[in-house]
Amino acid sequence: MKKILFPTDFSDTANNALVYALKMAENRNATLYVLHAYEMPVISATANPMMIQDVYKTIELGRFENFKDQVPPIRQIAEKHDLGHIPMHFILEEGYLNSILKKIIKDENIDMVVMGTSGLSGFEKKILGSNTANAISTLTVPVLSVPHDAVYKSINAIAFTTVFDHQDDAALTRLLPIAERNNAVIKCLHVSNDGITEASEVAQTWKQKYSGQPVEFHFISSKETEKSIFEFIDKEQIDLIASVTRNRNFFEKIFTSSLTKKLTYHTNIPVLVYHEH
Template sequence: MKKILFPTDFSEVSKNAFVYALKLAENIDAEIITLHVYELPVVNNTDGFPSYLVEIYDVVELSQFESYKGQIPLLRDIAEANNLGHIKLSHELLMGDLVGNIKEISKKEQIDYIVLGTKGASGLKETFLGSTASDVLSNTDAIVLAIPEKSHYSQIKNIAFTSRFREKDRAALLKLLKLANGFAAKVHCLYVKTPSSDLKEVVLADWQLLFKNENVDFHIVENENVEETILHFTETENIDLLAMLHYKRSFLEGLFHFSLTKKIVHHVQIPILALHEN
């Protein structure tokens, strides 16, 4: 059985993303491991470690445990409300660094997907985007699904996949098609042709032949503004999920000449799927 890691702070953003985690689990036959991470208060002290700090830390840990224990039934309620009470759930409450714990659990449990709730302007933005998300992506083998704050689950019918029609993209598309088939969704493979593009017609023909029996359409759009084109495409094609290939150089960079996904995630309200290169 596949495994999904779902880090949560029990905010409304996280609860909204949990529905996506549940739906994903149902479609790929996976279990979900929820993760809540807390940190002990930092105390500047030059006179050693006073005994009262032990009591403070004990109180903090007990408070976190009680709060966490109270939130678990709420997650089960969300599952039941979406007719997904049969999804297997387990829970982890850990102290320390969020990213470090995500890495450790991902490796120990051989996590297949990490589902993250994201905010656009503050709060989880710094936690789940930028360098932190880059660190998670670069140090785990899991596929990462980022759910924007205002993205409420609806049936996934159309998935956009940005591509440069290279071997790495082909392997990623094959992986994505397995996911799409679980949702009975169509994949729209998008190539934005700029003045500096080097796509050859024979390459495109080869891809079309290779995937002729799959539920995938190929779109070549000429425009020098890549970001604007992708945003427009997600709107005109009623895209429910935007998939991009994560290159190891940095967080979803390398697909184009700038940090496309980090800019897009602030504007679109559809989930973004980060696939790893092989």
């Protein structure tokens, strides 16, 4: 059984991403691990030790009660989207989110993390939202980041940005089952002026390897990589963007560039990030 980890703070952004997490779990026959992490406040060392202990106990109890109260609404969201059959496992942890994520990924052998990105207030100031940026750059499993404004719809077209190296090859192999279960096509996109074209040997090798699979190849010669990718996303009506983490600059720009104000589509599209190994 596959395992998907979904960290939540119970916000609208997180609840929006929950639908994607549930759908991804359904798609992969996975259990969804719902995680809420919280940090204890720092209390002055001059305070009475017994008082500090009582304060922490009160906070722990309050957090538990709050978490317990949030479980039914999460189940209601699942039911509302006909996903009530997805097995869910609830985890409440105290500590720093990124450390907890790494621990659970290791201990539970997690396959993927699904996270909501910050709302509109955070987009211009914080790239992807700090938690998601940290997760994308430091976790070892794929991370699906879901923008605040994304509205779940069926995944028909996946854009996969590639430079045709072995890291991309490995990621594309892992992306194929997601495409196949959604009856989606993967549109591999190479944007650069490095001379790699459809006629290039590496492109022909990939075409041959993925022959008969739902994979297309697109080549754009341009120095304006992000602009070309954005235009491709709009033109091809992409539902999911996938890439390997080396393209961190792209992920920064996809949420913060002034281009996002000119193009209609991509700020509402989830981004699936694979990690270089």
